Amino acid sequence: MSVQAMIDEWYPVGIAAQLDAAGRNTMLMGEPIVVAKDANGQAKVTGGNGRLLPVKMRYGHVWTSLGEPKKDLFPIPEADQPGRRFVDVGVVRVRCSPLRAVENFLDVAHFPFVHTDILGAEPHTEVQNYKVEIREDVDEVWATQVKFYQPQAAKSASGGITTEYMYRVAAPTCTVLYKTCPPRPSEWDVITLFVQPLTEELCDVWPWMALFDDETSMTDLIHFQQTIFLQDRSILENQIPRLLPLDPGMEIPTRADLTSIAYRRWLKRHNYTYGAQLVAQ
Amino acid sequence: MKLYDYILSPSCYKVRLMAALTGVKLDLRPVDFHPGLEHRSPELLALNPAGSIPILEEGDLILTESSAILVYLAAQAAPEWLAGTKPEEAARVQQWLSFSGRLTANLGGARLHEMLLRPGDIGALQAQGIAALRELEAGLVEQNLRGERFLAADRPTVADIACFPYVALAPDGGVSLDPYPAIRLWSRALRSLDGFIEMPGIHRLHELKAEPTVEESKA
Numbered sequence: 001m002s003v004q005a006m007i008d009e010w011y012p013v014g015i016a017a018q019l020d021a022a023g024r025n026t027m028l029m030g031e032p033i034v035v036a037k038d039a040n041g042q043a044k045v046t047g048g049n050g051r052l053l054p055v056k057m058r059y060g061h062v063w064t065s066l067g068e069p070k071k072d073l074f075p076i077p078e079a080d081q082p083g084r085r086f087v088d089v090g091v092v093r094v095r096c097s098p099l100r101a102v103e104n105f106l107d108v109a110h111f112p113f114v115h116t117d118i119l120g121a122e123p124h125t126e127v128q129n130y131k132v133e134i135r136e137d138v139d140e141v142w143a144t145q146v147k148f149y150q151p152q153a154a155k156s157a158s159g160g161i162t163t164e165y166m167y168r169v170a171a172p173t174c175t176v177l178y179k180t181c182p183p184r185p186s187e188w189d190v191i192t193l194f195v196q197p198l199t200e201e202l203c204d205v206w207p208w209m210a211l212f213d214d215e216t217s218m219t220d221l222i223h224f225q226q227t228i229f230l231q232d233r234s235i236l237e238n239q240i241p242r243l244l245p246l247d248p249g250m251e252i253p254t255r256a257d258l259t260s261i262a263y264r265r266w267l268k269r270h271n272y273t274y275g276a277q278l279v280a281q
Numbered sequence: 282m283k284l285y286d287y288i289l290s291p292s293c294y295k296v297r298l299m300a301a302l303t304g305v306k307l308d309l310r311p312v313d314f315h316p317g318l319e320h321r322s323p324e325l326l327a328l329n330p331a332g333s334i335p336i337l338e339e340g341d342l343i344l345t346e347s348s349a350i351l352v353y354l355a356a357q358a359a360p361e362w363l364a365g366t367k368p369e370e371a372a373r374v375q376q377w378l379s380f381s382g383r384l385t386a387n388l389g390g391a392r393l394h395e396m397l398l399r400p401g402d403i404g405a406l407q408a409q410g411i412a413a414l415r416e417l418e419a420g421l422v423e424q425n426l427r428g429e430r431f432l433a434a435d436r437p438t439v440a441d442i443a444c445f446p447y448v449a450l451a452p453d454g455g456v457s458l459d460p461y462p463a464i465r466l467w468s469r470a471l472r473s474l475d476g477f478i479e480m481p482g483i484h485r486l487h488e489l490k491a492e493p494t495v496e497e498s499k500a
Contacts, residue, residue, distance in 0.1 A: 015316060090316030093396055095455070116485070204398070219313040223288045226315075230289055230481030233396070234452065 005271035007067035012194035074170035089207035097275035098197035127256035141169035243277035291446035303359035373433035377440035391454030421463035
């Protein structure tokens with residue numbers, strides 16, 4: 001385990017719209033922090049020893065870092081696109097490694113079994129071939145040309161469609177998913193998973209979405225995504241070992257796991273190991 | 282019949298499940314419980330000053346207690362889900378309906394704390410939840426000894442539906458169900474009922490493969 005390599009990254013620590021003066025006591029990588037609104041209405045994040053931490057307000061959330069971020073927060077250009085609706089899905093705590101929460105989000109093969117009749121259904125279980133790369137220019141993991149048959153791909157979908165996905169790991173605990181937008185085929189719906197690492201085996205997950213959907217109520221959009229994520233939660237809490245294994249000795253991946261393998265390699269390369277198991281036990 | 286509903290609420294799920302099992306059609310009105318806290322909005326507080334969901338509305342009738350809603354649905358559509366005429370059975374149904382309120386407080390409280398960061402003394406909630414599960418396990422074992430598979434009879438009643446969701450979701454609050462074989466069998470019996478519906482965290486039973494044909498031995 002090493003905190004150091006991940007300490008300069010940005011992490012989500014709250015919903016911007018829910019900031020208040022009283023503040024929220026939470027944790028970031030084992031350090032107690034307080035997320036509050038100051039006298040001027042600005043977000044203020046205080047670290048364990050009372051020091052002020054850097055703050056950004058972006059994508060509906062408050063972001064901070066325990067170290068000195070060398071990069072700006074990763075871009076999501078769709079967040080500035082007119083006509084999209086932005087959905088703060090709300091925090092869900094999961095007793096799992098923050099890295100496992102991200103890895104599960106990258107997996108397509110579990111759809112028919114965990115999200116039955118929504119994101120997948122038997123017998124349509126095949127994960128067709130897709131492309132994965134670590135993009136050196138932006139230092140991100142990307143999976144493209146992912147296709148999957150889905151009975152109800154989105155709240156706005158009526159009936160089954162073959163959905164196309166792109167997955168992107170933009171930071172060690174943040175991932176962005178682009179998927180077919182049923183009402184507007186030329187655009188992608190954007191669904192993110194922002195993960196706040198509390199400890200190596202506990203995280204707060206802040207899903208956020210930027211969708212084209214003028215029909216569905218905000219509450220229905222929130223509930224659709226909460227349904228999906230809460231189906232994942234019980235699986236995540238039962239994964240063993242609790243830390244994400246980076247030692248290839250323990251597991252035999254299949255082709256469907258290409259994204260996961262690239263993510264793990266990328267983590268290892270950068271020494272992003274908070275929440276990882278380095279040597280198989 | 283309008284149900285003010287939250288997809289992750291076990292108490293709302295009781296109503297959806299009962300309606301599905303008895304063929305009642307509900308008009309669902311989603312409530313942004315999390316993160317929006319809509320159940321404490323003026324509109325909903327006017328319906329239910331307790332600030333809780335589910336709320337069932339039909340004409341002049343407003344029901345805010347899930348057990349009462351279960352009884353209302355059953356009385357309308359499927360009276361066999363209510364207690365029969367035997368005094369013990371009637372009493373057992375009431376016993377477990379009341380008991381289900383404890384499950385909401387302890388296992389439900391632990392789940393809200395562990396999952397949606399609601400305040401609470403997690404150690405006490407989990408300890409009370411475990412005590413309640415042990416009581417339920419003992420009750421089910423005694424029922425099995427009487428030759429009855431469900432909480433109050435050999436058929437499912439509103440009492441089973443009242444207790445099932447918070448029990449099945451105990452692991453969400455960090456309380457394991459591993460030590461309770463009678464509860465697991467009971468859960469399986471409920472999940473195999475015709476018309477059963479799931480909610481996030483409560484999975485449907487996997488379809489069982491057909492029994493293999495075993496040739497009779499000639500030996």
